[in-house]
Amino acid sequence: MNSMPAALRAISSLRLAVVLFALSIVLILAGTLAQTQEGVWMVVDRYFRSIAVLIPFQLFVPEKVLRIPGVFPFPGGLTLGVCLFVNLLAAHIVRFKLSWKRMGMIVTHAGVLLLLVGEFVTGALAKEGTMTIAEGASANYIEDGRTSELAVIDASDPADDLVVVVPARLLADRESPLITNGLLPFTVRVIEWMPNSRVLGPMQASKQQLARATAGTGTQVAAVAVGVATGVEASDSDVPAAYLEFKQGETTLGTYLVTPRLIGMQTVEVGTKRFQIALRFERNYRPYSVQLLDFKHDRFVGTETARNFSSLVRLTDTAQHVDREVLISMNNPLRYAGETFYQASFAPDDSGTVLQVVRNPGWLLPYLSCTLVTIGLLWHFGVRLSASVKRKVA
């Protein structure tokens, strides 16, 4: 034991474990408070899945009470998770001896390791998206509500559409508000990019707001920027919008309002050629399609509180010879092709359904982990309790 290097003793020590717990507590507290200002995904990336994070002092004190500028560096969730993992593993290699009495703790810790691995796998590999389907319609792609893209479609070739996709981060980039692409005969100038927006109808918008766009739907409705949805509000996700000017050389083709809230495509005309444009959530296409046959939304009598909602869908995958009807409802998801479809929400007026589609190769790990930890802790405390009862009796 004495020959063990001091370093190994340190990384396997209980003292380090306690320090890591304390740091994790501070990190989680900060990451929770940060959600009063930022969206939950932003916080997850910055705090919980990062190597290090700069935490503003202001988080811990309401601004109305005291204004404190400045930030302090802090280890991120990834760092702490890896450290906890190493510490725990090292402790078992160095200190733990295999015995019946110790078995409970060993099983528990195995479960905890699995939990850490599970969260890592989820962070690295899990993909989430939504599928919005109107009643009667079908969809074969999944939208990622956290990233959007400007799609420009040249449908002049009857055989094939030419689609050029501009990721939203290029639109949001203030340094280079001009976007060009060899396949397009025009450039796009970003007049305003709104990370989150609200659409004002013809009656709500002022004349000036409507005048911002010179062509397309934007002449009838306007968009205004609103603050990003914070984690604590847990309401809707952000819906971006942009005012874009399309130019051919120096001649303007018009300023358009684009946002995923506008349904359908708008048209930009360049000479005789017509291009369709839309800002939409990033789409990932799938080999199967889901058709919404019937959407049900029951409410409690006399209230708007949802009692239950469910979607009867038809799942078709020609390559796999799949063609069947499935009922997806709250707490009753459909699992298919490594993905799980959950009943998440619904379109306005109950005209369609919103399914949450998740692919998470690590989804089983927490289940295993929970089982191991429970068995382990019951074992451990059971052994301890019986020992202390024996002592008392003796």
Add this chain to the structure above:
Amino acid sequence: MKTLARWFPALVVVFVVAFLVSIGASALKPVARVDGVSLDGIARIPVSAGGRTKPLDSFARNTLLRLSGRQTYDADGTMRPAIEWLLELWTNPDEAAKRRVFRIDHPDVKSLLAITEASRTRFSWTEIAPKLEEVVRQSQLANAISRKQQDPFQRAISDLYGKLAEFVEVQSLRTPYLAAPLANGEEWAPLLAADPHGQPATGASAQAIRAVLVAYAAGDAAACEQAVSAYHALLAVAHAEAEERSALEVFLSRCEPFYQASLLYLVAFLLGCIAMLVAPLSAERWKPSLLRSALGVIALAFVLHTLGLTARIYLQGRPPVTNLYSSAVFIGWACIPGALLGEWFARIGVLSLAASLIGFATLVVAHNLSASGDTMEMMQAVLDSNFWLATHVVVVTIGYSATFLAGFIAIFYVVGGVCTKLLRGEAMKALPRMIYGVICFAALASFVGTVLGGIWADQSWGRFWGWDPKENGAALIVLWNLLILHARWGGMVRDRGVAMLAIGGNIVTAWSWFGTNMLGVGLHSYGFMDSAVFALLGFCIVQLALLCVALVPTTRWRSLAATP
């Protein structure tokens, strides 16, 4: 004196039982309007409001509670039950308009209404009506911005508008849905359609209810009695179960078991304190006698607490924890058996003190949380799963309870140890063992409960862990308990350190329980949450102060110094 001390616990228990029996009996006593028209049968009529079938009595109580902050009202100098106010609203609107049922606290709102009485906080429709247009205008101005951005006046005016709207909604019989469905395919319906051009309900139950209201308006006690019985007879076939639940709920609202239980916990706490105080003064026999009395009272309070919880489970058809209110009721409940078990083993009295204090405090919190109206409201679709409510929610709430219990025992350990000689000897050793044991249990329950929550989330929307505030709150409690355990195993803390960390656990648990709910509404929230922010802050400051007490060097702890 010797005999008195010996029989004192029995006397106390008999007295408390008699008190409870008298409460039960008075809840069963008939209640009538001054002119003799009975209110009992009407109170039990099941109606549908907020999606739940409940007795008209509960609807009246919840509505009046939201409008005025209490379940009774001032009828020309005497306090009368909510149901009487509701019936007056329907049968004698002119008189009802003069009842002071709108609670207004904000001075600017009062001055807007041209009210000069600074001390009064409840006002009548008649007093507000002349300024109605201004209230509507102001609330429209206020509601143009989000609740979070509104200043206190804007919130107050927007709240007042909400109350006025609710008042009108109820007065015009659009809420609640009074007419019960009698045949297949029928639905609960309001007497007057929500849509102004809609047809009023005409079915058999609507007619029966109208007959009741007409007889009530006429003040004809016999006719009213007959009409009410006729309607109950009509319901007995199609709604037998609702009728039964209705009767129980009315009885429960009148008994207020949680309120009585909180009183008993308080009495037990005081008995325990007196026991501790008299210990050095009197002969040895009074301390055990008083402690046994306290234990008896706690046991009775616990029985009452349990009956109340069971009744709620039966009425709702759900596991015990469904919202913040019921979590408060349950946290207190779950702590008691743990503390009593410990007391039975160790017999040091401190655990009775901790148990009664937790029972009292959590029921006070629950009482304050009930101000928003129906505590048995329906649940959002995603939460509508008895399996997960029964497993995740119950287990995680037990985890909260255990963390609080450990923290409260630690408080008594610290205060008793530093300031008194009461914990000399065995107690100073037994208490830390107990704190440790409870923390072990808390770690187990909070971990399993939290992970079960993750599994529920994975089942519902495919995300085991989403790092949202509520989840993080639960994770903090788990980590805190793990930190205490590992620090103890590693020899970094001993008895005093564990106790201090356990007191810190009170802060962590309180924050996770309430703090996470407050984040969304900002510091300047409204209603209970507004004062709750300060209550939480106060609670945390008290815990910090207790931590400072614990920092007194152990050589100066009176209980330790006195150890031979």
